[in-house]
Amino acid sequence: MMDFLKQPAFIVGDIDEDINLSVPASSGEEYIKRVVIEARQCADVVVADLDPSCMKEPTKAYVETLAGCVQAPASLKPTVEWQQYQVSDFSKLRLYISQLKDEILIGKRKWRPPDIHLPDIDDQNAWVGFCLGSEEKIKPTLNTLFCFNQSNVEQVLEYLVQFVETERKIEYIIGQWIYALLAILEQPLQPDTCSCLRSLARACSVIRADSRELDAQELGALNLFICLVARYFRQLDLADP
DSSP, rough: OGGGGGSSSSSSOOTTTTTOTTTTSHHHHHHHHHHHHHHHSOOOSOOOOOOGGGGOOOOOOOOOOOOOOOOOOOOTTHHHHHHHHHHHHHHHHHHHHHHHHHHHTSSSOEEEEOSOOOOOOTTTTHHHHHHSSSTTTTTHHHHHHOOHHHHHHHHHHHHHHHHHHHTTSHHHHHHHHHHHHHOOOOOOOOHHHHHHHHHHHHHHHHHHSSSSSHHHHHHHHHHHHHHHHIIIIGGGGGGOO
């Protein structure tokens, strides 16, 4: 079926193998004949003779494998019904926020930026202090959150997750900020942000499985963040069964 590919594209007549290739071709036909002769002299397969001493060893990249969530003790594990309720409630909040943004964008609703000074986005310590409430008036209200662009949301969320991992606890105000940032986090998630959320869920599971006694408020926050990361943001391998 592919024999037509073997048919010559040009008819060049008889080819004299004794053509002097050092002399320029005198016509187009003679040039084609020279090409045919040179092609016949080429091997079908050419293998490069490489000097192994010149080859560098391939760089070995170290990739840390991250485990999933630590299984919760039976007495601390949330029910599936509780998780479903939290996801539904969170979805309604995100829809409400989205509608508010649309109304502000089209001028249907007025919005005035609050009189606050946001820290430099590269200053992690300043942002942690900001979210801890170093100034009493700074709370994660929608009026404050609307000052954040999406890049700031992702970066501040990463700072707070790192803070939780280091402190091995979730303070009430930090929990409020994390929940608020998750509520305005846009999808689809960037790879770094997805990794950040998974780190949050893992950190919460480790804290929850710790031997220290947890109060109901902190336990609720830990279960909530694991639930939202796993079931709302679709990291289902981290979900509590």
